[in-house]
Amino acid sequence: MNPEDLKYTASHEWVRVDGEIGTIGITEHAxxxxxxxVYLELPEVGHVYNVNEEFGTVESVKAVSxxxxxxxxxxxxxxxxxxxxxxxxxxxxxxxxxxIRLKLSSDAEGESLMTAxxxxxxxxxxxxxx
Amino acid sequence: MGAPAAAxxxxxxxxxxxxxxxxxxxxxxxxxxxxxxYAGILEEHRAVRERVGLFDVSHMGELDVQGPGALDALQALxxxxxxxxADGRIHYSxxxxxxxxxxxxxxxxxxxxxxFLVVVNASNTPKDFEWARTRAQSRGQVRVEDxxxxxxxxxxxGPKSAALMSRLSKPDPSDLPYYGFRxxxxxxxxxxxxxxxxxxxxxxEVYCRPEDAERIFRRLLEEGxxxxxxxxxxxxxDTLRLEAKMALYGNDIDDTVTAYEADLGWIVKPAxxxxxxxxxxxxxxxxxxxxKLVGFEMADxxxxxxxxxxxxxxxxxVVTSGTHSPTLGRPIGLALxxxxxxxxxxxxxxxxxxxxxxxxxxPTPFYKRPSA
Numbered sequence: 001m002n003p004e005d006l007k008y009t010a011s012h013e014w015v016r017v018d019g020e021i022g023t024i025g026i027t028e029h030a031x032x033x034x035x036x037x038v039y040l041e042l043p044e045v046g047h048v049y050n051v052n053e054e055f056g057t058v059e060s061v062k063a064v065s066x067x068x069x070x071x072x073x074x075x076x077x078x079x080x081x082x083x084x085x086x087x088x089x090x091x092x093x094x095x096x097x098x099x100i101r102l103k104l105s106s107d108a109e110g111e112s113l114m115t116a117x118x119x120x121x122x123x124x125x126x127x128x129x130x
Numbered sequence: 131m132g133a134p135a136a137a138x139x140x141x142x143x144x145x146x147x148x149x150x151x152x153x154x155x156x157x158x159x160x161x162x163x164x165x166x167x168y169a170g171i172l173e174e175h176r177a178v179r180e181r182v183g184l185f186d187v188s189h190m191g192e193l194d195v196q197g198p199g200a201l202d203a204l205q206a207l208x209x210x211x212x213x214x215x216a217d218g219r220i221h222y223s224x225x226x227x228x229x230x231x232x233x234x235x236x237x238x239x240x241x242x243x244x245x246f247l248v249v250v251n252a253s254n255t256p257k258d259f260e261w262a263r264t265r266a267q268s269r270g271q272v273r274v275e276d277x278x279x280x281x282x283x284x285x286x287x288g289p290k291s292a293a294l295m296s297r298l299s300k301p302d303p304s305d306l307p308y309y310g311f312r313x314x315x316x317x318x319x320x321x322x323x324x325x326x327x328x329x330x331x332x333x334x335e336v337y338c339r340p341e342d343a344e345r346i347f348r349r350l351l352e353e354g355x356x357x358x359x360x361x362x363x364x365x366x367x368d369t370l371r372l373e374a375k376m377a378l379y380g381n382d383i384d385d386t387v388t389a390y391e392a393d394l395g396w397i398v399k400p401a402x403x404x405x406x407x408x409x410x411x412x413x414x415x416x417x418x419x420x421x422k423l424v425g426f427e428m429a430d431x432x433x434x435x436x437x438x439x440x441x442x443x444x445x446x447x448v449v450t451s452g453t454h455s456p457t458l459g460r461p462i463g464l465a466l467x468x469x470x471x472x473x474x475x476x477x478x479x480x481x482x483x484x485x486x487x488x489x490x491x492x493p494t495p496f497y498k499r500p501s502a
Contacts, residue, residue, distance in 0.1 A: 035365070036172050039461075041434060056482070059433055061171045061454050062365055063484075126293040 001028055003094055007070060008119035009052075010112065014094065015070040019106070022071045025098040026058065026089065029123050034060040037086040042100055047075045051109070056102065058089065071109050073102030140217065143188035144251035144282050144340040145347055152361050160380075161366075162189040165363040175456040177360035178329050179497075182288035184350055184361050187328075187335070187345065191255030191278040193248040193262060199271030200244050200419075201423040207265055209389060211399040215411030220309040220324055223397050225250075225261055226407030230388040230414060234258050235379055237326065239311055247277075247322075256296040265406070282343035282413060285376050286350060287333035287498070294332050298353055299323065300360045303334055317342075317349035328367060330374025331499055372462065373497035374402050375425055381436050382423060382450040382464050390419045393465065421447065422472040425494035428461040434480040440489070442478040444470030449480060457497050467491070 006014040012030035016023045031037065039059040049055055049069045056067040072080055078100050090099035114122060140163035142255055149156065154165030165186065167174060177183045195204060204212045210223035216239055225233035234254040239247035250258045253376035255278055263274040292304040300315045303323045311324035319342035327333035338346055351359055368378070377383045383392045390398065390411060400412050428434060433452050445468040452463030471478055476491040 035167060036170050057432075059454075061369060061456075062166070064433065064435065066483075108327065 002116040002119055004116045005118065007113040008116065009068065009070045010122065011068050013036055013068060013070050013092050020104050021076070022073060022102045022104050023098050024070060024100050024102065026067070026093055028093050031090050031093045034058065034065060035061055037089050037119060040083050040086040040089070042078045042083060043075050045078060049102070064103065067099065070113055071104055073104040075100055076103045077101035131178055136389055143186055145186045145188060148344050148347060149186065154363060159364055164189060167363040171204055171365035171369060172456045174360055174362040174366035177358065178288045178331055178362060178366065178370055179457060180289065181355055182286060183360060183366065184347060185285040185287065187365055188282040189252035190283050190397050191250040191252060191258060191276070192281045193250060193259055194275040194277045195246040195248055195266065195272060198244055199269055200246055200264060201238040203266035203269050203272040204238060204246055205402065206404060207262060207270070209382050209398045209407060211402040212238060217242055217311055218312055220311060220326060223240065225258060225387060226389060227385055228407060228410060229457055230407040230410035231385045232379065232383045232387060233261055235377060235383060239324065254379065256271065263498040265407060281337050282340045284336045284338065284343065285327055285333060286336065287327045287329040288331050291333045294350065294354045294357050294359065298349060317346045319346055328376055329370035330495060330497055340370040369456055372451055372453055373455055373457055373495065375464065375494040375496065378451060387466065388414055390414055391421050391423060417424045419469055421466050421468050423450065423466055424472050424491045425465055425496060426463055426465055426489045427492050428487060428489050432482045432487055433461045434482055434487065434489060436477040439481045440465050440467060440478055442445045442467055442471030442476065444468040447471070455496060462496050
């Protein structure tokens, strides 16, 4: 269920790298754990981030979660429709529920990103460890 | 996303298997493995406000207080006036410390002058039982028993709850007064039904034997289809109770908060005579109540949650509960604020994870059901 063309973080974000642009969102597993999302806070266009920096928060009725950058770069686009209607993150976390797009810096990628397969194993272990 | 909590041996209610079957997500709630949601908190919340919802609240504790000295013992142990309670009636009350702070909040059911049922919060049950037993029994002529294992408890809540209950129950509970109760047959099982709840809606609570709980719950689900019945979890229970400004022990009240500070002065009856906490409360009222539990709404974005610091012109305070109100569609919460900042309309700041967000004291409850 986790798309093969994405890379994943231990904090349940994904990134799709397309040329010099990285699109970032949260995973299906993350949205399920949170439940119905009611607020989303995202940065302004122009903000520059290192890898693994907090770039926003996502809140459900029950919980709040910080969002961390899987890659480094400058924010070039923010998903305004997700801010206005955060439920689309629940409905389509890998598609219409994306969060931000970064123009990647040269040393953009974090070393600890996982493939879809590694992420699935990671989620399974996290659940069993619970 | 935070790391999952460490494993622990959790208690389960007789409805555990049914919750799993219904697809509930289970969480650790004060040592109990309870359903937090089935279809989703917002949807379940709406079901209770508009139709009818079913909750498993079997984790609640039940203490039997019996004997010729039962009434006097409860008068001494609780701040509300038990002498005013008629047979078949219930009132909201508390066990208080000598400082007038909460050991727990609870409901007192009067079966007869010598027989009461005290319903307490799940995780406080052992503490409450010891508290009541040691203090009541030294007075003599009264016996306190923890009967929690003998009861399962199903809450049927919402504007359509009376229609549903009346088809399954004998006698028909729809003529029960608010905070009244009686023995009732529900789905063929012997139960005690009270017109109570923790949602701000009309509703009933059905105390039954653990072995009857699943059958009753299934019958209510089946029979309630025309009403659009929905099983509801603790997530919706929390948003519902918060909109109705009902305090949650461990969040809004605990042994550091007095009954007056909690804005629960209406359960404190100093004129009835001695009770534990009376002296401290009388003194606090005379000296002036330093802080108050108030309702607030956020003017800025984000939810102010339990434990977040509040900054007012009259000093610091703390958020005790906060959520997204499904009915209002915006963030609401309760906070303990200095009395000088507790008036409706007062603006203050909440520290939301390092960001200062504007909030405003508003009238409560946030939601009041349309009168019938």
